[in-house]
Amino acid sequence: NAGVTQTPKFRILKIGQSMTLQCTQDMNHNYMYWYRQDPGMGLKLIYYSVGAGITDKGEVPNGYNVSRSTTEDFPLRLELAAPSQTSVYFCASSYRDTVYEQYFGPGTRLTVT
Amino acid sequence: KNEVEQSPQNLTAQEGEFITINCSYSVGISALHWLQQHPGGGIVSLFMLSSGKKKHGRLIATINIQEKHSSLHITASHPRDSAVYICAVKSSGGGADGLTFGKGTHLIIQP
DSSP states (O other): OOOEEEEOSEEEEOTTOOEEEEEEESSOOSEEEEEEEOTTSOOEEEEEEEETTEEEEOSOOTTEEEOOSSSSBOOEEEOSOOGGGOEEEEEEEESSSTTSOOEEOOOEEEEEO | OOOEEEEOSEEEEETTOOEEEEEEESSOEEEEEEEEEOTTSOEEEEEEESSSEEEETTEEEEEETTTTEEEEEESSOOGGGOEEEEEEEEESSSSOOSOEEOOOEEEEEEO
16 A cells, blocks of 8 residues: 655745645545645645545635545645745544544645745 | 643664653544554554453554553564554544544654
8 A cells, every 4th residue: 555645745826826736645544734844834624525526724824625426535635825824734634533543644735835 | 632642752762771651642542543654654463452462463443431641561672663653533423434644753863
């Protein structure tokens, strides 16, 4: 199994551009999450999904959108990128909710200039 | 909102030393996770605890629910243990799923 995969690994965006961060898991997990990690700070939840067709906001959802059309894929969309969105983004999945082991993707390092 | 505090923030030790990393949280939880973030950035799950103690190899994790405190211990530390160790909790109240994370403890084990 590949586990949780993310693309791209690195990306530089100009202010106002848009992009989609891809996340795929092959473990048939129902729950998927997007987190961001800023220097010196703990990871923060952006959005999560409890199954195909169901998404909900986390702690820091502004400026992002998600969709979950399949169990495997959970893309994160950035519209009108801003310097404040410069961060490392991690996708994670778990069999059910967060009382189960979390599996993380390798991360996407995004810079907005 | 749960606050998660880790100590120390940074720890440098010699190979072979016994290491303890602490995690305190402010409100009730249903689960606590210990994660390891490698120097390359990848994050792996070490333990998930809801009570008591777990052991895996040289790693031991304990939790005291009444005191809202958990510790991660590393016995016979080795340079390959150098990483950032992150504590994260799932609050037992309602609200969004997902974890609340501490800022991490940066551990360096010198040969």
